[in-house]
Every structure is written in C-alpha cells, then in structure tokens.
Amino acid sequence: MSDEGSVPPLVALRGVTKRFGAVVANRAVDLAVRPGEVLALVGENGAGKSTIVNMLSGLLRPDEGSILVDGRPVSLDSPAQSVRAGIGVVHQHFTLVPTLTGLDNIALAMPELGLGRLNRRQIGQAIDTAARTLGLSVDTTSRVEGLDVAQQQRIEIVKALIHKVRLLILDEPTAVLGPEDKAHLFDTIRRLKAEGTAVILITHKLEDIFAVADRAVVLRNGEVVADAPAAGLTPDDVVLHMVGSGDRDQARAIVTGETTLRSSSASGTDAVCRLADVTLRRSNGSIAVSGLSLDLHGGEIVAIAGVDGNGQSELMRVLAGMDVPLGGRIECLGRDSAGSAWTAAHLRRAGVAHVPEDRRRSGIVGEMSLARNYLLRHSDRRALVRHGMVRNSALQRLVRERLALFDVRTRGADERIDQLSGGNQQKFVLAREMDGDPRLILAAHPSRGLDIKTIRFVHGLLEEARQAGKAVLLVSSDLDEILRLADRIMVFAAGRTFGPTSRGDIARDEIGAWIAGHASGPA
Numbered sequence: 001m002s003d004e005g006s007v008p009p010l011v012a013l014r015g016v017t018k019r020f021g022a023v024v025a026n027r028a029v030d031l032a033v034r035p036g037e038v039l040a041l042v043g044e045n046g047a048g049k050s051t052i053v054n055m056l057s058g059l060l061r062p063d064e065g066s067i068l069v070d071g072r073p074v075s076l077d078s079p080a081q082s083v084r085a086g087i088g089v090v091h092q093h094f095t096l097v098p099t100l101t102g103l104d105n106i107a108l109a110m111p112e113l114g115l116g117r118l119n120r121r122q123i124g125q126a127i128d129t130a131a132r133t134l135g136l137s138v139d140t141t142s143r144v145e146g147l148d149v150a151q152q153q154r155i156e157i158v159k160a161l162i163h164k165v166r167l168l169i170l171d172e173p174t175a176v177l178g179p180e181d182k183a184h185l186f187d188t189i190r191r192l193k194a195e196g197t198a199v200i201l202i203t204h205k206l207e208d209i210f211a212v213a214d215r216a217v218v219l220r221n222g223e224v225v226a227d228a229p230a231a232g233l234t235p236d237d238v239v240l241h242m243v244g245s246g247d248r249d250q251a252r253a254i255v256t257g258e259t260t261l262r263s264s265s266a267s268g269t270d271a272v273c274r275l276a277d278v279t280l281r282r283s284n285g286s287i288a289v290s291g292l293s294l295d296l297h298g299g300e301i302v303a304i305a306g307v308d309g310n311g312q313s314e315l316m317r318v319l320a321g322m323d324v325p326l327g328g329r330i331e332c333l334g335r336d337s338a339g340s341a342w343t344a345a346h347l348r349r350a351g352v353a354h355v356p357e358d359r360r361r362s363g364i365v366g367e368m369s370l371a372r373n374y375l376l377r378h379s380d381r382r383a384l385v386r387h388g389m390v391r392n393s394a395l396q397r398l399v400r401e402r403l404a405l406f407d408v409r410t411r412g413a414d415e416r417i418d419q420l421s422g423g424n425q426q427k428f429v430l431a432r433e434m435d436g437d438p439r440l441i442l443a444a445h446p447s448r449g450l451d452i453k454t455i456r457f458v459h460g461l462l463e464e465a466r467q468a469g470k471a472v473l474l475v476s477s478d479l480d481e482i483l484r485l486a487d488r489i490m491v492f493a494a495g496r497t498f499g500p501t502s503r504g505d506i507a508r509d510e511i512g513a514w515i516a517g518h519a520s521g522p523a
C-alpha cells in the first residue's frame with residue numbers, strides 16, 4: 001500500500017448515511033481507497049454493500065456526508081459524472097446487450113464517438129490496449145449471447161476500463177466464475193494494482209479477500225465494523241465482524257461449514273426422474289447438450305459443475321417444464337416430456353421445486369409484494385386461495401412465518417420485492433420454493449449472492465432434503481459447494497458432458513480440468 005500519511009485517498013466516503021424510508025442502508029460510513037490498493041468490501045446480505053456501490057457509481061446520492069476524490073468533495077449525480085471522476089463499475093448483473101457483439105457493446109459505452117458513426121478502428125484499438133494491459137483475451141466479434149459468463153465479464157471489465165478508470169469496483173465478480181476463470185480474474189486485479197488502479201472488490205467468498213485484497217472493510221447493518229489489513233485477519237475474524245456475535249466457535253463452524261447430515265446412499269431407490277439420450281437446444285437454436293442420459297434418485301444430490309452457458313440453464317428449464325427437449329425423452333414424477341402435460345404448472349403440481357438461476361427474470365416479479373410473489377408458486381393451495389379469492393390473512397401469516405424461518409431481512413410481506421437486497425431476494429425464492437414438500441428440487445446456483453452464514457443454512461436445507469428422501473439437482477459453478485454437497489457429479493463444459501461419477505471417485509483437480517474442458521474424462 002502507498003504511504004498513507006502523504007497520499008490522499010483516491011476515493012473516500014466521509015460520514016455517509018443513506019436511508020430508504022425507515023431503513024438505514026448506510027450509517028455514517030467512512031471508507032477510503034488509495035491508488036494501487038485492493039479493498040475487499042464484505043458483509044452479510046443487506047449489510048449495505050450495493051448501496052455504497054450505487055452511490056459511487058452515481059445512481060444514488062448520500063443523504064448525509066460526502067464523497068471525496070483526491071481529497072476534494074465531489075457530487076456524483078449521474079453515472080456519467082462517476083465515469084468522469086475516474087470510477088468504473090462492473091455490476092453483478094451484467095449490462096450487456098445480448099444480441100450485439102462485444103465491440104458494439106463497448107461502443108455503446110463510448111457515446112462521445114457519436115451514434116451511427118462508430119469509429120470501429122479507434123474502439124478496436126482502445127479495446128486492444130485495455131486487454132493487453134490486463135493480460136486478457138477478449139472475444140469482441142461474437143454476439144454476447146453466445147459467450148460464456150467469464151467472457152462476458154471480461155467484456156464488462158474492458159468496457160469499464162475503456163474510460164480512464166482510476167478506481168474499478170467489481171460487484172461479486174467471482175460468484176459466477178469457475179476456478180480457472182477466477183484465477184484469471186485475480187491476475188487481472190493484480191495487473192490493475194500494479195498499474196496504480198484502485199480496486200474495490202465486493203465478495204461473499206472469504207478466500208477472495210486473502211487471495212487478492214490488501215485490506216478488508218466489513219459492514220454490518222449499514223455500519224463499518226472493521227477496517228483492517230487483510231494480512232492481519234483470519235476468516236474467523238471476518239465472520240465474527242460480519243455476524244457480530246462474538247462467538248468464535250460459531251464463527252469457526254460457519255467458516256468450515258461443518259455439517260451434521262451426511263450423504264444417504266441412494267442406490268437402489270427408484271428414479272424420480274429419468275433422462276434418456278436427451279438433446280437440449282439454446283434459445284438461438286444451437287445445440288447446448290446432446291446424448292444426455294441421467295437418473296435422479298430420491299435421497300441424493302446430483303450436481304452439475306461447469307461454467308455457465310454450457311447447457312445447465314437449458315437442462316433446468318426443461319426439467320422445470322418451461323421447455324421441451326429437442327431430442328430424447330424425460331420421465332419425471334409421472335410426467336413424460338413427450339406428453340402434453342409437460343408444463344411448468346403440471347411439473348410443479350407433481351412436486352418439482354425450482355430455484356432458477358436468474359431470480360430477477362424468472363424467480364420473482366420485482367414490482368409485486370413479497371406476499372404476491374409467494375402466491376406465484378402456491379396459488380393452487382386451498383388454504384391461500386378459495387373460489388378465486390386470495391385469503392389475505394392466511395397468506396400474510398404463512399409468508400411471515402417463512403420470512404422469519406429463512407431470515408429474510410424485509411419490512412414485511414407487503415414490501416415490494418425489488419426493494420430487498422439481492423441476497424434477501426434469493427432467500428425469499430428459496431423460502432417459497434422449498435415450501436410444500438417438493439420431491440425434486442432443481443437448485444440453480446442456490447447460494448449465489450448469499451453471505452457465508454446463509455450459505456451454510458441453504459446447504460443444510462439441501463442436505464435435509466436429501467435426508468428426507470428428496471431428489472436434488474444442483475447446478476453450480478462453485479466447486480466448494482459441489483464437493484461439499486454432491487453425491488454424484490457431472491460436468492458440462494466446452495460442448496461436452498462428463499460423468500456422472502460418484503463424489504468419492506473423483507478428485508478436485510480432475511473436476512477442475514473437466515470444467516476447463518481440458519481432460520478427456522469419462523464421457
């Protein structure tokens with residue numbers, strides 16, 4: 001880190017408070033980042049991390065306090081002002097236009113070149129320079145929709161850096177990456193640091209702090225509760241600050257994820273779901289997966305590892321009844337993909353629960369209340385809807401109970417769901433989907449965006465479901481999650497499928513190699 005005494009922070013928040021009605025999202029926050037410093041910003045879901053990012057990116061204004069750049073107060077009233085101040089942001093949810101190429105997406109971020117007169121050569125050169133500095137190979141000629149998530153993220157990073165960025169904010173960038181892409185991202189961060197760029201890294205993964213950060217700032221209930229060099233912290237310390245309990249044993253258990261429920265071997269149990277020689281098609285018509293045969297049994301967790309974009313989404317959509325396979329056949333809980341009853345409603349009634357990967361697009365309706373969102377899945381329950389009329393008090397009671405059980409931080413069942421923090425929205429979807437005794441649970445990235453304590457809770461839920469004889473199909477790009485939970489593992493990568501293979505029969509490195517599409521594991 002630079003000499004703290006003489007160099008003013010590049011960007012600082014001084015006494016910043018931000019309220020949403022009665023909720024204080026940030027309270028008197030002091031935070032500073034210096035040139036060439038990597039700052040990890042961590043905290044439980046709803047602790048106030050995104051609100052800080054939104055203020056630094058010009059989307060929100062502080063109610064009190066000030067933002068300083070090079071020691072001078074600035075008003076960041078719009079994203080354009082934030083860019084002019086040298087702040088670039090890569091948001092958790094990418095902002096790329098899927099039908100355009102990487103180059104065109106980056107061009108959109110350079111309106112100064114004039115609409116309709118895109119100076120492609122100039123943009124191409126700028127991209128090359130940024131990519132070279134970062135040591136990244138970036139595909140800018142393919143349409144974004146055909147790229148995997150790691151490639152899309154690189155385009156987002158280059159797009160942010162195309163302007164003279166002095167502070168790059170990365171909002172949960174590792175949540176979507178496999179091990180190899182994560183290592184690449186860390187290399188990129190180190191290169192940025194070497195160039196003198198400051199980085200704020202928001203993450204729920206404690207190992208990220210120790211891999212690249214110089215300093216960690218922990219937020220709890222909107223307040224900064226710790227600000228310390230990463231080298232002086234342990235994972236337990238970070239968790240203790242995050243949860244604020246003071247119970248070191250509990251913190252240790254959260255860090256290690258000690259679980260009590262072990263795998264119940266499923267062999268011999270009838271298949272809940274049987275996939276035979278299945279071919280899946282992407283929305284653009286290309287083939288995502290072919291020749292997939294797999295049985296899912298009650299009492300086991302089957303995990304599909306791999307980088308997003310390799311057919312996992314298509315598989316989940318089909319099993320949830322939102323699509324049909326292009327070829328082959330699926331029988332699931334008495335339904336047949338060749339029959340007319342292969343719809344989301346039929347499969348839901350048969351006992352399929354679905355935690356979708358993109359909760360914002362297919363999990364929830366942002367402008368509706370939590371209670372109304374709950375009904376999206378449970379409207380056929382007589383206790384909740386009778387003769388077409390919603391029984392409001394029963395609905396409110398149930399939703400309140402579920403919110404409490406899943407510790408969803410909200411002002412109540414009538415709050416609009418888009419006002420919850422990202423992690424709390426995810427907890428809500430889990431609370432809703434796990435209700436009603438499902439027999440097959442389709443869980444796509446169930447812990448993405450969740451804090452470590454909540455991840456342990458969710459893992460416990462999935463293990464309990466297995467123990468109770470339910471079938472769980474888990475899609476995850478998080479190898480730790482897969483190794484912790486799965487009884488059998490498949491990998492979808494580079495247009496191929498590997499496995500399934502028993503958890504005990506495969507080493508972490510081998511899975512990593514499959515994910516990178518390197519190895520010729522059992523097809």
Ligand SMILES: Nc1ncnc2c1ncn2[C@@H]1O[C@H](COP(=O)(O)OP(=O)(O)OP(=O)(O)O)[C@@H](O)[C@H]1O
Pocket residue numbers: 020023024025043044045046047048049050051052409418419420421422423424449451
């Ligand atoms: N637009 C909004 N309207 C009302 N409340 C909001 C709004 N945005 C955030 N909040 C509230 O502010 C608090 C902080 O939310 P924020 O999104 O900053 O948390 P976070 O630390 O980023 O959480 P996560 O890890 O879940 O993404 C939460 O209580 C949230 O419900």
